[in-house]
Amino acid sequence: MSNQKSGEPNLTSVEKIKMKSDGLRGSLTDSLKDELTGALREDDQSLIKHHGMYQQDDRDLREERAQKKLEWLYSYMIRLRLPGGFLSPAQWIALHHIAGEHSTGVIKITTRQTIQLHGILKSHLKPTLKAFAIQRLDSIAACGDVNRNVICSAHPKQSRVHEEVFQYADKISTLALPKTNAYYEIWLDRESLTSKEEEKDPLYQDRYLPRKFKIAIAIPPNNDVDVYANDIGLIAVIENDKLLGFNLAIGGGLGATHGNKDTYPRLATVIGFLDTEEKILKAIYEVMTVQRDYGNRSDRKQARLKYTIDKMGIDQFKSQVEERCGFKFEPARDFQFEERTDYFGWHQNHEGKWYYTVFVENGRVADEKRSIKTALYEIAKTGKANFRFTANQKVILSDIEPGDKEAVNQILLDYDLIEHTEDASPIRRNAVACVAMNTCPLALAEGQRYLPALIGKIEPLLKKYKLLQDPISIRMTGCPNGCGRPYLAEIGLVGTSYGHYNLHLGGDRLGLRLNEKMYENVNEETILNILDPLLKKYAGSKKKYKSFGDFIHLNPALTPT
Amino acid sequence: MLSEGRLRALNDFIEKTSKEELIWINGYIAGLISSSGLKTSEAATSQKKFTILYGTDTGNSKKLALEFTAAAKKQGAKVKMAGMDTYRTEDLKQEKFLCIILSTHGDGDPPPSAKKFYDYLMDTSTWYPELEFAVLALGDTSYPYYCKAGDDVHQRFVALGANAVFPVQKCDVDYQDDANAWYQTYLNSFPVEAPKEALVPAKKVSHGKKWYTGIIQGNTNLNGHTSNKETHHIEIRTLEPILYEPGDSLGMIPKNKKSTVDRILQMVHIDPMLSVPYKGGGHTLLHLLTNVLNISFLKESQVQKYADLHEHEIPKIRMDLIDLVRLYPVLHANLFIEFITHLNEQTPRLYSICSSPRVREFEMHILVSKNTFTAMNEVKYGLASDQLSGFEESSSIDFYIHKNKSFRLPSPETDIIMIGPGTGIAPMRSFLEDRDAIGAEGKNWLLFGEQHFTSDFFYQTEIQQYASTGSLSRVDLAWSRDQKEKYYVQHRMLEKGKELYEWIQRGAHVYISGTRSPMSEDVEKAWIDIFYTHGGKSAPESEDFLNELKESGQYKADVY
Numbered sequence A: 001m002s003n004q005k006s007g008e009p010n011l012t013s014v015e016k017i018k019m020k021s022d023g024l025r026g027s028l029t030d031s032l033k034d035e036l037t038g039a040l041r042e043d044d045q046s047l048i049k050h051h052g053m054y055q056q057d058d059r060d061l062r063e064e065r066a067q068k069k070l071e072w073l074y075s076y077m078i079r080l081r082l083p084g085g086f087l088s089p090a091q092w093i094a095l096h097h098i099a100g101e102h103s104t105g106v107i108k109i110t111t112r113q114t115i116q117l118h119g120i121l122k123s124h125l126k127p128t129l130k131a132f133a134i135q136r137l138d139s140i141a142a143c144g145d146v147n148r149n150v151i152c153s154a155h156p157k158q159s160r161v162h163e164e165v166f167q168y169a170d171k172i173s174t175l176a177l178p179k180t181n182a183y184y185e186i187w188l189d190r191e192s193l194t195s196k197e198e199e200k201d202p203l204y205q206d207r208y209l210p211r212k213f214k215i216a217i218a219i220p221p222n223n224d225v226d227v228y229a230n231d232i233g234l235i236a237v238i239e240n241d242k243l244l245g246f247n248l249a250i251g252g253g254l255g256a257t258h259g260n261k262d263t264y265p266r267l268a269t270v271i272g273f274l275d276t277e278e279k280i281l282k283a284i285y286e287v288m289t290v291q292r293d294y295g296n297r298s299d300r301k302q303a304r305l306k307y308t309i310d311k312m313g314i315d316q317f318k319s320q321v322e323e324r325c326g327f328k329f330e331p332a333r334d335f336q337f338e339e340r341t342d343y344f345g346w347h348q349n350h351e352g353k354w355y356y357t358v359f360v361e362n363g364r365v366a367d368e369k370r371s372i373k374t375a376l377y378e379i380a381k382t383g384k385a386n387f388r389f390t391a392n393q394k395v396i397l398s399d400i401e402p403g404d405k406e407a408v409n410q411i412l413l414d415y416d417l418i419e420h421t422e423d424a425s426p427i428r429r430n431a432v433a434c435v436a437m438n439t440c441p442l443a444l445a446e447g448q449r450y451l452p453a454l455i456g457k458i459e460p461l462l463k464k465y466k467l468l469q470d471p472i473s474i475r476m477t478g479c480p481n482g483c484g485r486p487y488l489a490e491i492g493l494v495g496t497s498y499g500h501y502n503l504h505l506g507g508d509r510l511g512l513r514l515n516e517k518m519y520e521n522v523n524e525e526t527i528l529n530i531l532d533p534l535l536k537k538y539a540g541s542k543k544k545y546k547s548f549g550d551f552i553h554l555n556p557a558l559t560p561t
Numbered sequence B: 001m002l003s004e005g006r007l008r009a010l011n012d013f014i015e016k017t018s019k020e021e022l023i024w025i026n027g028y029i030a031g032l033i034s035s036s037g038l039k040t041s042e043a044a045t046s047q048k049k050f051t052i053l054y055g056t057d058t059g060n061s062k063k064l065a066l067e068f069t070a071a072a073k074k075q076g077a078k079v080k081m082a083g084m085d086t087y088r089t090e091d092l093k094q095e096k097f098l099c100i101i102l103s104t105h106g107d108g109d110p111p112p113s114a115k116k117f118y119d120y121l122m123d124t125s126t127w128y129p130e131l132e133f134a135v136l137a138l139g140d141t142s143y144p145y146y147c148k149a150g151d152d153v154h155q156r157f158v159a160l161g162a163n164a165v166f167p168v169q170k171c172d173v174d175y176q177d178d179a180n181a182w183y184q185t186y187l188n189s190f191p192v193e194a195p196k197e198a199l200v201p202a203k204k205v206s207h208g209k210k211w212y213t214g215i216i217q218g219n220t221n222l223n224g225h226t227s228n229k230e231t232h233h234i235e236i237r238t239l240e241p242i243l244y245e246p247g248d249s250l251g252m253i254p255k256n257k258k259s260t261v262d263r264i265l266q267m268v269h270i271d272p273m274l275s276v277p278y279k280g281g282g283h284t285l286l287h288l289l290t291n292v293l294n295i296s297f298l299k300e301s302q303v304q305k306y307a308d309l310h311e312h313e314i315p316k317i318r319m320d321l322i323d324l325v326r327l328y329p330v331l332h333a334n335l336f337i338e339f340i341t342h343l344n345e346q347t348p349r350l351y352s353i354c355s356s357p358r359v360r361e362f363e364m365h366i367l368v369s370k371n372t373f374t375a376m377n378e379v380k381y382g383l384a385s386d387q388l389s390g391f392e393e394s395s396s397i398d399f400y401i402h403k404n405k406s407f408r409l410p411s412p413e414t415d416i417i418m419i420g421p422g423t424g425i426a427p428m429r430s431f432l433e434d435r436d437a438i439g440a441e442g443k444n445w446l447l448f449g450e451q452h453f454t455s456d457f458f459y460q461t462e463i464q465q466y467a468s469t470g471s472l473s474r475v476d477l478a479w480s481r482d483q484k485e486k487y488y489v490q491h492r493m494l495e496k497g498k499e500l501y502e503w504i505q506r507g508a509h510v511y512i513s514g515t516r517s518p519m520s521e522d523v524e525k526a527w528i529d530i531f532y533t534h535g536g537k538s539a540p541e542s543e544d545f546l547n548e549l550k551e552s553g554q555y556k557a558d559v560y
């Protein structure tokens, strides 16, 4: 195992870029001034990710623009840093206007409880980030080789100590924030710090982490955050309404590359229990430093913590962490996941406050078939509800006082969102699709623009076999990177080429078991022809299995291995 | 350069050597050469003339192509760079030396933007015995089909009779060093060429207009689909080399619309084939109305002439003939015949040529803005620009060259400032292409403006290329509607006034093209302001200075 700091022979170009970037500044200011192109200079395209933005282009227009001697239509996606996914009404109102003035106008809720805006032109970046800053919102480290948005079980009704657990998301996010002042200088025109001393970054040093780092906090029995898909998973241990501490799981990650067997999804492994906040934060910090020092920096496809752990061995990795913490993990405490869901419709928490989880298909808040965007804007203007996002791209109108419930309910009625939420089939409500076309440069096939239509063709099959009320989990991504966590669904569709997907089956409904790739490069017609008989057999033996995924998993003969 | 036998020996040797060894050998030989062990004749490098063709998806191959082009130009080579997405495969026939940089994407596929070129190559049966090519393939060893697209293209060219200067050079994700080493070897592999004889000397043009016929080779609306304009880049292939200089214009005479002429003939009930005397010549009425006469927006005097002849009361306005005839019916056929003899001939329309004769011998380009206006509260289009915008590929066009001796490039070492908003960029593109082709050392500064950056940046990719290879040293842009308040080139000029004045003092020539008013007038006011603020001149002195520049030919305008 390489033990030197960064003395590895062939560092990837991204590593070199990070190290000579003077705290992620690079030549971003010059790139912004270059008015000849809507793009950034080469190196700045990787650096800007650490500021929470991606350079993209409208892939549908590439051909046409090339003929017109125009460069690709470059624009930027901005992803906010929202630990635990929380916005106040005033912040939502600001978001509404910023989206309208600077972006495509569509507010996208992501699978990590935060918000993305697309289609922002280079000249609009600074005004957008300044407008967010007024509402104390930023996009620092929402992307790049740093700790990403920390997610947490979303619904306050989950537990009486939800608020206490929810606070951890912000604490961890602040603990792992890069120290550089670059974001404030470049985007908010704030004065640069007099001394570089204040910017010294003991955690990230000058090279940051070998790859992105993701942390999730789950409150059993609901695994709505898919805790095992994260580099670090915290599983709250609660007894008679008292938070005793967290079980810690490490090494989760779903990204893979077609045809490259050295890349694979991996579920996090539980390594022990810690009781005090101080120990928990210290353990998280040291897991990151061990990954920083031992992660693979010469091949980005082998850089995630999951690969570091599989090469080093979980016990060796755990003892490294314990050594740096100066304390040992206690044995993991018992816990049980029984569901992975968002609680749609009206619910109350222990304080009697009301919550309404709105069905927003694939997290796209827009005024299309239904005016979801206007409805949420109206609700925000009443100031009667906060906005909490779920890890499945939905929004919960939150912390509504009993006296205010009726007013919020009326707006939901006026815009048919009650009907929209209640009438959607369980499979459609729980479905997840990634962004993919036409903004994601890595997409090989469609994601959010296609899954709703495919579900429309699956629903008749479910109806035929009286399975329409069965909340089968179906998830689709445009490539194997797994942004919609397709490997943790009963039906997983992973894009291989336009209109074609690998069909994964056999995953459970709780996110505890990875599914298996069973059919390669299949189109819609083949997918439906495969699912029809399987659903029929599943319906026939419904009593015996907890889910369609379990049915497939326990009957291997039905599908090719 | 190498005899047949020695070349085959070299290729056998290369086949058996690993990539690391090749790189070492290359470095060794390069060292030998530079330490004057082996002298490359200086002449050899300057004669080089080759094309770099790249296929990219995430920009790496394009970045290399830009670097290689700049490097070759510094050594005086004549390099043409093109992307596979816009390259015309017919041009492959004329290529002698082709350097291909191609990445692999998807699952061993060519990048999407290179698909068209790749598919052409795979399907064509055209034979390329003259072609000398080399392929640099970008890829990633973590993919099963490593650099497959590069391999495919290499094997396909060999199968089509072309000869490979090297085996495929494959580069993993960290391609920079391998690519540079490979390119050095590629540059050194060039055979020495006899210098090409000078271009066909420009014959003296007889005073009568010489008409040419050209074939439309391409007609592209350069505006993005969200633009509220339509501006067509039209490429005309000529059957013989055309004698023109950058700064000249193409002249053409538009035909009147067939539907309009037919409608008029219907209303006047006259036999279209009737022969009508006009300015000494005899033409049929149909020919006169279609090809000779201007029948739109007739002058007031002509409208009144019509009124007198047909005893109508018509208000003092300008009108199209079709409206005149419709609203005030013709009394008698021969009265109409007499009237049209008073009409003028169709005025020719001019379009600045935006290509250089030195770069494109059998080809000329123009940039035509589809003129739109409202008349009689109906949206109408300018006759010629509408016609030109509608030209299909391979249709023919008759034209002549309108010389403009007062809009010529200065000597190659003189700096120039080009102010060409809108279609005013057309002559500037010709200037740039020309100066780039002859490697003129004079610095070039372009100021361009239009409505929106994303949809109206004419020739953006070419301008980017000129800027990155150094042919353009300064570019300043003004987008009038990308922000609340209007922002034009003159506003940008005032911001850069100090430097503009410095260039003028160092003898830079100024060129302005585009709409006469308000643009060229506002630009002149801006210059006067600059001389006042940065030249330390009083207001009248500043105005005089501008006039002096005009008289001395240091300030040239071609506005319309």
Ligand code: SRM
Binding pocket: A054, A056, A077, A079, A109, A110, A111, A112, A113, A114, A115, A116, A142, A148, A149, A212, A214, A226, A229, A252, A253, A254, A255, A256, A304, A393, A433, A434, A435, A436, A439, A440, A441, A442, A481, A482, A483, A484, A485
């Ligand atoms: C928006 C989102 C999908 C959605 O529709 O919700 C998303 C969108 C993108 N992901 Fe993701 N990922 C999103 C959650 C995930 C998840 C799920 C999760 O975190 O629970 C995964 C799998 C878990 C994991 O990380 O392994 C995921 C694994 C990836 C990967 C593969 C990483 C790897 O280790 O191989 C990439 C590609 C990369 O990083 O090189 C990626 C890259 C991307 C990019 C930024 C494409 C790019 O690199 O240029 C996508 C932007 C598309 C666009 O136009 O918006 N995204 N991405 C999710 C935003 C999360 C957030 O707010 O931070």
Ligand SMILES: Cc1cc2nc3c(=O)[nH]c(=O)nc-3n(C[C@H](O)[C@H](O)[C@H](O)COP(=O)(O)OP(=O)(O)OC[C@H]3O[C@@H](n4cnc5c(N)ncnc54)[C@H](O)[C@@H]3O)c2cc1C
Binding pocket: B249, B254, B296, B297, B319, B320, B349, B350, B351, B352, B353, B367, B368, B369, B370, B371, B372, B373, B374, B375, B380, B381, B382, B383, B384, B385, B386, B423, B424, B426, B558, B559, B560
């Ligand atoms: C040296 C020179 C270079 C040029 N270079 C370029 C160039 O590079 N690109 C380019 O696009 N143009 C160029 N032009 C302008 C071009 O020559 C034409 O003037 C222009 O295209 C309009 O011609 P048209 O036949 O389309 O419009 P026309 O039919 O001639 O109409 C022109 C205008 O006349 C008026 N008009 C016409 N008919 C009516 C009517 N029925 N009622 C009311 N008003 C009417 C309108 O205002 C209309 O806009 C150049 C001109 C010159 C002199």
Ligand SMILES: Cc1cc2nc3c(=O)[nH]c(=O)nc-3n(C[C@H](O)[C@H](O)[C@H](O)COP(=O)(O)O)c2cc1C
Binding pocket: A442, B055, B056, B057, B058, B059, B060, B061, B062, B102, B103, B104, B105, B106, B107, B108, B109, B111, B138, B139, B140, B141, B143, B144, B145, B146, B147, B148, B172, B173
């Ligand atoms: C989605 C994707 C698929 C790729 N597939 C291959 C492949 O099949 N074979 C290969 O050698 N390289 C593959 N690559 C690597 C690229 O060829 C490599 O990154 C190259 O530098 C890209 O050059 P470009 O930026 O000019 O497109 C792939 C890259 C991406 C992003």
Ligand code: SF4
Binding pocket: A434, A435, A436, A437, A440, A441, A442, A443, A444, A447, A477, A478, A479, A480, A481, A482, A483, A484
């Ligand atoms: S899964 Fe692939 S296609 Fe979908 S958003 Fe992520 S990177 Fe893009």
